[in-house]
Structure formats: structure tokens, C-alpha cells
Amino acid sequence: MIAWKKPAAATLLLTLAACAQPAPPVTQTVVDPYANAAGGALYQGDLAGGTLGAEATPQYFNDTVGNTVLFAANQTALTSEARTILARQAQWLNTHTGFSAVVQGHAEETGTREYNLALGARRAGAVQEYLIAQGVSPDRLRTLSFGKERPREVCSDEACYAQNRRAVTVVSATGAGS
Amino acid sequence: MxxxxxxxxxxxxxxxxxxxxxxxxxxxxxxxxxxxxxxxxxxxxxxxxxxxxxxxxxxxxxxxxxxxxxxxxxxxxxxxxxxxxxxxxxxxxxxxxxxxxxxxxxxxxxxxxxxxxxxxxxxxxxxxxxxxxxxxxxxxxxxxxxxxxxxxxxxxxGEQPYFDSRVAFVQETGPKDARIKRIGVMDYDGQNILWMTDSSSLVLAPQFSRDGRRLVYTSFDSGFPQIRVLDIATVSSRALTQDANSMAFSPRFSPDGRWIVYSREQGGNTDIWLMDAASGAQRPLVQSPAIDTAPSFSPDGQRIVFESDRSGNPQLYVVGVNGGEPSRISFGDGRYGSPAWSPKGDLIAFTKQVGDRFHIATMRTDGSAEKTLTESFLDESPTWAPNGRVVMFTRVAPGGNGQPRLHSVDITGRNMRPLSLDFAASDPSWGPLMP
Structure with a gap:
């Protein structure tokens, strides 16, 4: 929340100066309507003089929209929770058309290296397909698979495996390289 | 005399x-x-x-x-x-x-x-x-x-020998979630290591050509998995695929070195393709809505064994080099993968996952006489000694600090032993007997 003395009050003071009894200065609080938006992001666009808001950043996409969806063991079907996240991703991508995305598919360590590369590719493909169905232009989306090469969690238990069976949507400003 | x-x-x-x-x-x-x-x-x-x-x-x-x-x-x-x-x-x-x-x-x-x-x-x-x-x-x-x-x-x-041979492998360093990998070539006993790639990009699963002069492997050099061929004598490599909208991985040479069989992904689906190693011309060999991957040539160059989940879970299939309907050869419980055809032609070694245990196993090329050689938390990527008597493979220890180590085992299932290396390594490919 930002409080400051409103400059317009000066004009008012000049007008009132014609009278013998000047009124006290008017103090007003400017309320930022975005300050309490989801995730607590602070709207800075107009104040900063720029045109980009906090929403239009990869960090916002990662932290607030959600860049990761999880899969069941050996499965590539999207869960309802995954669809909810992907619907938000699609909405964000459809709003922020200056960004493109690479969808990275991953698998847990059990399974052969080759099969897991293919499994990760299929998971990335499922995400890509869903985003396209939600209106995201195919030429803004690429996919790749890391198979089991880049786990998010490193333990050899289901708790970690569940976090590693994932597809991560990595967004970047178009032209800034993918 | x-x-x-x-x-x-x-x-x-x-x-x-x-x-x-x-x-x-x-x-x-x-x-x-x-x-x-x-x-x-x-x-x-x-x-x-x-x-x-x-x-x-x-x-x-x-x-x-x-x-x-x-x-x-x-x-x-x-x-x-x-x-x-x-x-x-x-x-x-x-x-x-x-x-x-x-x-x-x-x-x-x-x-x-x-x-x-x-x-x-x-x-x-x-x-x-x-x-x-x-x-x-x-x-x-x-x-x-x-x-x-x-x-x-x-x-x-009375068997062909195998000691004067080399093994290509991947050295692994760094934490499990940011592993650094590079390809090396060494004597079969772990000596005389020569490095073939630096650690600047993720590399996977090198495979020797039959003449021992080249390696094909998967590289993330471009940011996306593509296959490369490397000349061992000059330590120089070049990309064989560079389609940004199509991943390519798990390549292997044909016995005569003229063809490379590999996995190609399009729109999320992975199939088996063949590439002319000289011209780069590519054509599909096995296409289905299922995952088809990990192909390996028979030593006569006429057939290819691969892994597919078209039946619902991964099993092994054999297809002629000219295509046609693949025939399934594995029917046991569990998930079958990474098959490697013996250079003698008589057996196929593979990875088998049953429950939460992994095995290296062999079977005849018609799928009969399945024989389990090993068991651990995670064994995979079998490769054959040039005489078809010994299989080398990757054994991964569980946990966040678990490291992969190369092991070898006789096809009788006896004489399992770790290779003496002072670093973690995976994805062995046993080259030919040297002249």
C-alpha cells in the first residue's frame, strides 16, 4: 500500500488562498487495487513508468500460475489437477503473447533410460496438446524430454518419484531465445 | 614354430x-x-x-x-x-x-x-x-x-576371446539432479581412458560401430536431444539430426556401419527410424501410437529387436530391416527394455523390471530360454563382449547419493564383478576385438 500527498491538493490550496481562512491541507491515501492480488504481487506498472506488470514475468508464471504438472507412475494422461494448472497456463500464454514456452517432460529413475526419454516426450506432448486445445498457438510451443536425467527430488522413494514424474512449462520472452 | x-x-x-x-x-x-x-x-x-x-x-x-x-x-x-x-x-x-x-x-x-x-x-x-x-x-x-x-x-x-577390446561409457559427476556427463573410451578392464566429449552438454548412451572407429550417441548440445556421430581417432563429432521439432535418441549402428537405427519423436510419440549414415536420409521402420524405442541390430544386419509398450507395458519385439509387422518375443511378467543382440547372434540381453527390482537377463532370439543373470535396485543397459560370453551393464545404487557403476557378468550368471574405476560411470558399449 502506498500513501502520499496528492499533488492535486495544491491547486485546491491556491483557490482557497483567496479567502482569509485557509483550510488545512487535504490528505488522501491512494489505494493500490492490485496490492492484494493473488500471490501478493505488487502492481508497479504505472508507477514505474513501464508497460510490463509483474504478471508478465516468468517468475509470476512459475510461482503463481504454476509451471509444473505431475503424472501417475508410467502414465501420461493429464489428471484433473493438471488440467486446472494447464488451463491457467493457457490463459496466461493467451494473455501474454510476447512469450513462448518449452515444455520439458521428465520421468522417475525407475525404468530404462531410453523408455524414460520416450515417456517424458509423451508427457510433454500431452501438455502441449492441451495448451493448443486451449488456444495457444502451436508455433509458440516446443517440447523436449529429459527422461530421468534431471530429477527434481533425488531420493529413491515414491515421495520423490511422484515429484519427478512431471512436465515443466518454461516460458521466455519471444526473441530472448528459447 | x-x-x-x-x-x-x-x-x-x-x-x-x-x-x-x-x-x-x-x-x-x-x-x-x-x-x-x-x-x-x-x-x-x-x-x-x-x-x-x-x-x-x-x-x-x-x-x-x-x-x-x-x-x-x-x-x-x-x-x-x-x-x-x-x-x-x-x-x-x-x-x-x-x-x-x-x-x-x-x-x-x-x-x-x-x-x-x-x-x-x-x-x-x-x-x-x-x-x-x-x-x-x-x-x-x-x-x-x-x-x-x-x-x-x-x-x-574354444571360444573367441575378448580381452583386447575397448568399452565406451559415460562418466557421471555432480549431484543427481544436475548430473554432468561425458563420454570416454577405455580398455575393457578400465585402463587407458580417453575422453571423447567435454562436460559442456548432457550426453547419453554411446554405441560403438562394429569396426570400433566411431560412436553414435545422444546429445543435448542443441538444447534438445539429437544424435551425433563421433570419430574416435580424431575426437571430432557432428550432428546427424537437427530437427528442432523432433527429438532423436538411442541410436545404434548396423553391423556394416552403413545404417543407424534410432528413436525419433514427433508430437510426443516415439517410433523407430533408420538413417543412411553417409547421406543422412531417414525413413521410418516401426510406426505405432505406442512408444517404440531402444532398437538393436542382429549381427547379420537383417533384423532389429526393440522395446515397445503397444501391449500396455514395455515388451520386446523383433522386426525385419525392411519393415513389416513386428513380432513380440517377450511374454514374461514385468517390464522389458534396452535389448542388445549378441554379436554371436544366439541371444538377446535385456533389462527386466519386476516389481521394484531390476534384472539383466538373456533369452534366445525367439524369446525362449529366458535366463536371469542379476538382481538389484536398478540394473540396465547391457552390452555384449565381442565373443558373446560376457555382458557388461550399469548398476545404480539407490538414494540421493546413489552412483552408477559398471559391472560385468558371465552369461552363465556367474562371476559378477564391478569394473575397477575410480569414478561413477554408466551406459557401457563394448566395442569389437581389436586387430
């Missing part, structure tokens, strides 16, 4: 061995039954070369490392001949229960060495096969030792 064989590393000749004497009376029959290791005496080599004893030790390590030979202890050897040419006192060797005896001499002139050896059948009281001489650069003394061990192994087992 003493034959001379020169180790010629630059000759463009296919690997070949002199005719092996196989009519000797002394022979190990390698069967699935319990085999008593053959007692072999390898007394100190004659000659003044500084590397003579190192060569002896490598010969002994090669032979005993198979599990098929037991070395007569040095302190029991009372009868070492005074010189290489001296007559053998067979009764003295029989007294210490030696069945076979190796006598050898190493001479050095400048940076060239010469190794002469003879093999004797102690009980028959005669030489087994011809004496042979290997000439090599002094720096290649290990190869000369492997050549001698190969001769002894072949004469005593």
Missing part, C-alpha cells in the same frame, strides 16, 4: 586372429553347471624389459578375471624354466597341480617391445598350439598382454 604378429593400430584391416589351435587335449567346457577353475601357472616372464612383470600381471588378471582360471600361487612355483627356450619340467608343474603353463619372454629395443609366449598342457606334457610373438610400441604393452591372454583364453576355452 614361432609366429610373429605385429600390433598395427592404423591398418584398415578387420579384426582377425590367427587360426587358433583347438585340437589340444586341455580345454575348459563353459557350461551352466559348476565349473572348477582351471589351474594355470604364469611364472615371471623372461627378458630384461622393464614392463615384463607388468605384462605378466595383466595376462594373469585377464585370465583369472573370467572366473574360469585359477592362478597357481607364485610361491608354489619351484620349477620356473631358466630361460624362455628351455625344456619344461612337466613333473614339477604336475606336483603343484598346474594344468596349464605359460612361458614368455619380453624384450625391448627403444620404444618397441616384443613378447614371445608358449602355452603348455602340463598333464599331456606338450605345447598347446604354436608359440607366438607380438611386437608393439612400448606404450601399447597392455595391448600386447591382452593379445597373449586372448590367445590363451581361446586355446583353452
Amino acid at each position: 614361432l609366429r610373429t604378429l605385429t600390433l598395427a593400430f592404423t591398418m584398415a584391416l578387420a579384426a582377425s586372429l590367427p587360426a587358433l589351435a583347438q585340437d589340444g587335449p586341455l580345454k575348459i567346457e563353459i557350461t551352466d553347471g559348476v565349473t572348477e577353475p582351471m589351474a594355470i601357472a604364469i611364472p615371471a616372464f623372461h627378458g630384461d624389459a622393464a614392463v615384463a612383470q607388468q605384462i605378466r600381471d595383466v595376462v594373469a588378471a585377464d585370465l583369472t578375471g573370467t572366473g574360469l582360471f585359477r592362478e597357481i600361487p607364485r610361491d608354489a612355483q619351484v620349477a620356473r624354466p631358466a630361460s624362455f627356450g628351455e625344456a619344461i619340467a612337466y613333473e614339477d608343474w604336475r606336483a603343484v597341480s598346474a594344468q596349464a603353463l605359460v612361458s614368455a619372454e619380453v624384450t625391448q629395443a627403444g620404444d618397441a617391445i616384443s613378447v614371445k609366449f608358449r602355452l603348455y598342457d602340463v598333464y599331456a606334457g606338450q605345447a598347446q598350439g604354436d608359440g607366438m610373438q607380438f611386437d608393439a610400441r612400448a606404450t601399447d604393452w597392455r595391448r600386447a598382454a591382452h593379445k597373449i591372454a586372448d590367445q590363451i583364453y581361446a586355446r583353452l576355452t
Whole structure:
């Protein structure tokens, strides 16, 4: 929340100066309507003089929209929770058309290296397909698979495996390289 | 008679061995039954070369490392001949229960060495096969030792040998969630490591060409998985695929080196494709809505075994090199993967996951006679010794600090042992016997 003395009050003071009894200065609080938006992001666009808001950043996409969806063991079907996240991703991508995305598919360590590369590719493909169905232009989306090469969690238990069976949507400003 | 064989590393000749004497009376029959290791005496080599004893030790390590030979202890050897040419006192060797005896001499002139050896059948009281001489650069003394061990192994087992061969592999360093990988090539016993890639990009699963000159592998060099071919002599590589909208991985050469079979992904679906190694022309071989991956050629180049989950979970299938309907060959419980066709043509080694345990196993090429060789938390990526008798594979230890290590096992399931390396490694590919 930002409080400051409103400059317009000066004009008012000049007008009132014609009278013998000047009124006290008017103090007003400017309320930022975005300050309490989801995730607590602070709207800075107009104040900063720029045109980009906090929403239009990869960090916002990662932290607030959600860049990761999880899969069941050996499965590539999207869960309802995954669809909810992907619907938000699609909405964000459809709003922020200056960004493109690479969808990275991953698998847990059990399974052969080759099969897991293919499994990760299929998971990335499922995400890509869903985003396209939600209106995201195919030429803004690429996919790749890391198979089991880049786990998010490193333990050899289901708790970690569940976090590693994932597809991560990595967004970047178009032209800034993918 | 003493034959001379020169180790010629630059000759463009296919690997070949002199005719092996196989009519000797002394022979190990390698069967699935319990085999008593053959007692072999390898007394100190004659000659003044500084590397003579190192060569002896490598010969002994090669032979005993198979599990098929037991070395007569040095302190029991009372009868070492005074010189290489001296007559053998067979009764003295029989007294210490030696069945076979190796006598050898190493001479050095400048940076060239010469190794002469003879093999004797102690009980028959005669030489087994011809004496042979290997000439090599002094720096290649290990190869000369492997050549001698190969001769002894072949004469005593009747099998083709495998010691003078190399293995390509992936070295792994760094934490599990940010692993750094690079490709190396080493002697089959972990010595003489040569690095083929730096650690700047993720690389996976190198595979030797049959002539041992090239590797194909998967690289994330472009940011996306693509296949590359690498010339070992010049350590130079180039991309074979660069379609940004299509991943390519798990490549292998055809036996004649003209084709590369690999996995190609389009729109999330992975199929088997063939590429002309010279022109780069590509065509699909197996296409289905299922995952089709991990292809491996038969040694006659006519068939390809691969892994597919078209039945619901991964199983092994065989397809002709000209296409057609693949036939399923694995029907057991569990998930089958990463098949490798034996260079002898008789067996296929593969990874099998049953529950939360992994196995290296073999089956005949029609899927019969499945035989489990190993069991652990995670065993995978089997590769064949050039004689089809030994399988090397990756064994991964569980947990956040779990490391992959290379192991080898005889196809009887015996003699499982880790390769002696002082770093973590995975994805072995066993190259051919060298000329």
C-alpha cells in the first residue's frame, strides 16, 4: 500500500488562498487495487513508468500460475489437477503473447533410460496438446524430454518419484531465445 | 614354430586372429553347471624389459578375471624354466597341480617391445598350439598382454576371446539432479581412458560401430536431444539430426556401419527410424501410437529387436530391416527394455523390471530360454563382449547419493564383478576385438 500527498491538493490550496481562512491541507491515501492480488504481487506498472506488470514475468508464471504438472507412475494422461494448472497456463500464454514456452517432460529413475526419454516426450506432448486445445498457438510451443536425467527430488522413494514424474512449462520472452 | 604378429593400430584391416589351435587335449567346457577353475601357472616372464612383470600381471588378471582360471600361487612355483627356450619340467608343474603353463619372454629395443609366449598342457606334457610373438610400441604393452591372454583364453576355452577390446561409457559427476556427463573410451578392464566429449552438454548412451572407429550417441548440445556421430581417432563429432521439432535418441549402428537405427519423436510419440549414415536420409521402420524405442541390430544386419509398450507395458519385439509387422518375443511378467543382440547372434540381453527390482537377463532370439543373470535396485543397459560370453551393464545404487557403476557378468550368471574405476560411470558399449 502506498500513501502520499496528492499533488492535486495544491491547486485546491491556491483557490482557497483567496479567502482569509485557509483550510488545512487535504490528505488522501491512494489505494493500490492490485496490492492484494493473488500471490501478493505488487502492481508497479504505472508507477514505474513501464508497460510490463509483474504478471508478465516468468517468475509470476512459475510461482503463481504454476509451471509444473505431475503424472501417475508410467502414465501420461493429464489428471484433473493438471488440467486446472494447464488451463491457467493457457490463459496466461493467451494473455501474454510476447512469450513462448518449452515444455520439458521428465520421468522417475525407475525404468530404462531410453523408455524414460520416450515417456517424458509423451508427457510433454500431452501438455502441449492441451495448451493448443486451449488456444495457444502451436508455433509458440516446443517440447523436449529429459527422461530421468534431471530429477527434481533425488531420493529413491515414491515421495520423490511422484515429484519427478512431471512436465515443466518454461516460458521466455519471444526473441530472448528459447 | 614361432609366429610373429605385429600390433598395427592404423591398418584398415578387420579384426582377425590367427587360426587358433583347438585340437589340444586341455580345454575348459563353459557350461551352466559348476565349473572348477582351471589351474594355470604364469611364472615371471623372461627378458630384461622393464614392463615384463607388468605384462605378466595383466595376462594373469585377464585370465583369472573370467572366473574360469585359477592362478597357481607364485610361491608354489619351484620349477620356473631358466630361460624362455628351455625344456619344461612337466613333473614339477604336475606336483603343484598346474594344468596349464605359460612361458614368455619380453624384450625391448627403444620404444618397441616384443613378447614371445608358449602355452603348455602340463598333464599331456606338450605345447598347446604354436608359440607366438607380438611386437608393439612400448606404450601399447597392455595391448600386447591382452593379445597373449586372448590367445590363451581361446586355446583353452574354444571360444573367441575378448580381452583386447575397448568399452565406451559415460562418466557421471555432480549431484543427481544436475548430473554432468561425458563420454570416454577405455580398455575393457578400465585402463587407458580417453575422453571423447567435454562436460559442456548432457550426453547419453554411446554405441560403438562394429569396426570400433566411431560412436553414435545422444546429445543435448542443441538444447534438445539429437544424435551425433563421433570419430574416435580424431575426437571430432557432428550432428546427424537437427530437427528442432523432433527429438532423436538411442541410436545404434548396423553391423556394416552403413545404417543407424534410432528413436525419433514427433508430437510426443516415439517410433523407430533408420538413417543412411553417409547421406543422412531417414525413413521410418516401426510406426505405432505406442512408444517404440531402444532398437538393436542382429549381427547379420537383417533384423532389429526393440522395446515397445503397444501391449500396455514395455515388451520386446523383433522386426525385419525392411519393415513389416513386428513380432513380440517377450511374454514374461514385468517390464522389458534396452535389448542388445549378441554379436554371436544366439541371444538377446535385456533389462527386466519386476516389481521394484531390476534384472539383466538373456533369452534366445525367439524369446525362449529366458535366463536371469542379476538382481538389484536398478540394473540396465547391457552390452555384449565381442565373443558373446560376457555382458557388461550399469548398476545404480539407490538414494540421493546413489552412483552408477559398471559391472560385468558371465552369461552363465556367474562371476559378477564391478569394473575397477575410480569414478561413477554408466551406459557401457563394448566395442569389437581389436586387430
